[in-house]
Amino acid sequence: MHYEKILKSLSDRTRLRILYVLLKAKKELCICEIMDTLALEHYNVSKHMKELKVTGLVKEQRSGKFVFYALADNKDSFVRNIVEAVAAIPETEFNEDTKRLNKRLTLRQNGKCVVGILKKSRKQKG
């Protein structure tokens, strides 16, 4: 395995935020929820998710038009320690993300995201 690649995949602040959010959410999140949580464009989130997928930190599952991402179950002790380290980061570090995540999750219906990408023009309408 390429240990340094796993570390590299988390050496970017955006990806670290993504992993942290997935950790704290403790549930699958779709791209649109993650992009709203991080306040980033969907294509960047998408690219970062791919990296996290490649290194095996994250798993993906499609459900209709939506693609849900979650932490992968890792047996490797190296990866488990890394994930534990990220979990040990104080919440204040990603406070804004947490706020936005919680707000966004209230839009779920029956525990699933039904919102999609909130474009600026549509955000105005609600």
Add this chain to the structure above:
Amino acid sequence: MHYEKILKSLSDRTRLRILYVLLKAKKELCICEIMDTLALEHYNVSKHMKELKVTGLVKEQRSGKFVFYALADNKDSFVRNIVEAVAAIPETEFNEDTKRLNKRLTLRQNGKCVVGILKKSRKQKG
């Protein structure tokens, strides 16, 4: 603290090797020992040590002409988990380094490095 910077400092294979070697050596190593262990040029080792120092993973202590490096004592749980992760990497991953380290350590006298940089011309002589 900048968590992603700590991860980034270990996202390079050379620096990961350095940390691993310091972990397994369980003692201070000087630059010349590290460069022989990793089979790298001194100036690269030096630069990498600086990075590891900046992120607080490694501490430095000068003793005469020699500069010794060792793992820093970290209280932060994030860093401790990261270091634990690195320690959990199987020895086979850095087998060659371990071999070269052990060989190099036999050159110590009274537990201290007295060898310095073995230039090619001097290596011939022993």
Add this chain to the structure above:
DNA sequence: ACCATATATGCACATAAGCGCATATATGCA
């Protein structure tokens, strides 16, 4: 003071990485 040696640093170069934009793919619905 001078020299040898241990380590550090500045510079130029090649490569990698992240971003924004445009566009492509995939899915569901009419």
Add this chain to the structure above:
DNA sequence: TGCATATATGCGCTTATGTGCATATATGGT
């Protein structure tokens, strides 16, 4: 089949990063 929407990907650009070489600094011995 055609369209809207969710997500992914390719491209060009800018910036960051690692390396090698040359050189600088630091220390001890003569």
